[in-house]
Amino acid sequence: MLKRYYSRRNxxxxxxxxxxxxxxxxxxxxxxxxxMELRVSFAYEGAGxxxxxxxxxxxxxxxxxxxxxxxxxxxxxxxGERWWNELRRYFALGELQAMRxxxxxxxxxxxxxxxWDGKDERGRTVAxxxxxxCVEYAREHGPYxxxxxxxxxxxxxxxxxxxxxxxxxxxRLDYGRKA
Amino acid sequence: MGRYGAxxxxxxxxxxxxxxxxxxxxxxxxxxAALAEVRRLEGVFSRxxxxxxxxxxxxxxxxxxxxxxxxxxxxxxxxxxxxGAFHPAPQHGGEALRxxxxxxxxxxxxxxxxxxxxxxxxxxxxxxxxxxxRAALVNLGGNLAxxxxxxxxxxxxxxxxxxxxxxxxxxxxxxxxxxxSGVRHKGAHLLDPRKGTPAVGLQATVLAPxxxxxxxxxxxxxxxxxxxxxxxxxxxxxxxxxxxQGPVPVP
Numbered sequence: 001m002l003k004r005y006y007s008r009r010n011x012x013x014x015x016x017x018x019x020x021x022x023x024x025x026x027x028x029x030x031x032x033x034x035x036m037e038l039r040v041s042f043a044y045e046g047a048g049x050x051x052x053x054x055x056x057x058x059x060x061x062x063x064x065x066x067x068x069x070x071x072x073x074x075x076x077x078x079x080g081e082r083w084w085n086e087l088r089r090y091f092a093l094g095e096l097q098a099m100r101x102x103x104x105x106x107x108x109x110x111x112x113x114x115x116w117d118g119k120d121e122r123g124r125t126v127a128x129x130x131x132x133x134c135v136e137y138a139r140e141h142g143p144y145x146x147x148x149x150x151x152x153x154x155x156x157x158x159x160x161x162x163x164x165x166x167x168x169x170x171x172r173l174d175y176g177r178k179a
Numbered sequence: 180m181g182r183y184g185a186x187x188x189x190x191x192x193x194x195x196x197x198x199x200x201x202x203x204x205x206x207x208x209x210x211x212a213a214l215a216e217v218r219r220l221e222g223v224f225s226r227x228x229x230x231x232x233x234x235x236x237x238x239x240x241x242x243x244x245x246x247x248x249x250x251x252x253x254x255x256x257x258x259x260x261x262x263g264a265f266h267p268a269p270q271h272g273g274e275a276l277r278x279x280x281x282x283x284x285x286x287x288x289x290x291x292x293x294x295x296x297x298x299x300x301x302x303x304x305x306x307x308x309x310x311x312x313r314a315a316l317v318n319l320g321g322n323l324a325x326x327x328x329x330x331x332x333x334x335x336x337x338x339x340x341x342x343x344x345x346x347x348x349x350x351x352x353x354x355x356x357x358x359x360s361g362v363r364h365k366g367a368h369l370l371d372p373r374k375g376t377p378a379v380g381l382q383a384t385v386l387a388p389x390x391x392x393x394x395x396x397x398x399x400x401x402x403x404x405x406x407x408x409x410x411x412x413x414x415x416x417x418x419x420x421x422x423x424q425g426p427v428p429v430p
Binding site for chain 1: 184186188196339340341342344
């Protein structure tokens with residue numbers, strides 16, 4: 001058996017390995033603070049002749065724009081799947097099979113609140129950092145609207161309210177301890 | 180045999196959801212039969228448009244149809260059993276109706292909202308079964324009725340918290356009904372007929388042998404709290420009263 005000794009190459013490899021390991025660990029970020037949740041409250045209105053409740057998707061994207069978690073999906077499951085692509089951003093990110101499982105019925109105008117507990121679609125806790133919160137809205141004979149806002153998830157709570165001009169009237173983000 | 184479902188919005192100011200276990204060639208007819216039955220009964224029990232109920236109230240009585248008579252009889256029975264916590268005219272209180280042989284005398288503006296929806300859900304299930312379904316589950320604005328072999332899992336949402344919260348309670352519904360009264364969707368809207376003020380509480384859910392009973396008893400449980408245990412047991416029902424800590428079984 002060869003005797004182990006330090007060569008220059010050996011030394012650099014070890015240091016590089018260590019740096020890579022530390023870097024990877026740091027890149028994972030701190031985990032989601034336990035007991036915190038992000039509450040997303042959104043309100044929409046609408047009325048008129050032959051009014052149909054809109055398709056709405058509320059979901060979280062990571063900084064690169066990948067889908068992290070679906071919070072609400074107002075579609076009519078089992079009905080009119082060929083129009084689900086009206087929610088074009090979500091439809092491009094998600095999978096049809098998952099949409100069939102996650103979707104619930106469309107809802108009449110009103111205010112709805114959904115909470116994100118910091119888990120991704122597979123139930124793993126995500127890291128702190130920047131995320132995009134999206135509310136996508138599409139209505140037959142009506143407008144298409146997309147609300148997309150960056151939020152910084154950390155240790156400290158925050159509250160933000162966005163007044164919007166369209167049928168989607170308001171989105172409120174409230175990050176804090178679970179009620 | 181397959182599983183079929185449909186959902187209609189704007190039925191009775193709420194929604195109607197029907198799930199069936201039926202042969203494929205009967206499914207469509209059975210789904211439509213359930214909807215037609217609800218629409219027909221709306222013409223009997225509605226307070227918001229011309230119906231048999233509004234005619235009875237306007238005339239101060241008369242000869243009710245078999246269905247109206249059945250629901251009114253249940254209303255009286257529940258009113259007696261709950262000592263007036265369930266009331267066919269909650270805004271009015273006191274004696275609301277009296278049976279005189281075949282006829283009924285109406286003494287107060289009747290409000291059968293606390294009972295009629297459950298009854299309609301029961302009848303919609305019966306209509307779906309008559310139209311050829313093996314088993315049917317009807318959800319009429321939160322009042323569930325089910326008949327047929329097998330069972331359904333019913334998730335009950337918590338009275339507060341976000342809309343995507345996991346169910347606070349999961350019930351197994353074989354044959355019968357489940358109804359919930361609470362503050363989640365309409366706020367504190369349940370009037371206590373004994374006091375004339377809105378009742379204080381969070382939510383009450385009842386699993387009963389029929390949706391009509393579940394509907395009526397859910398209101399009674401909400402108003403009476405733990406005292407309703409005996410009444411529920413007498414009707415063969417199981418209730419859950421929600422507190423800030425979570426659901427508490429009654430009795």
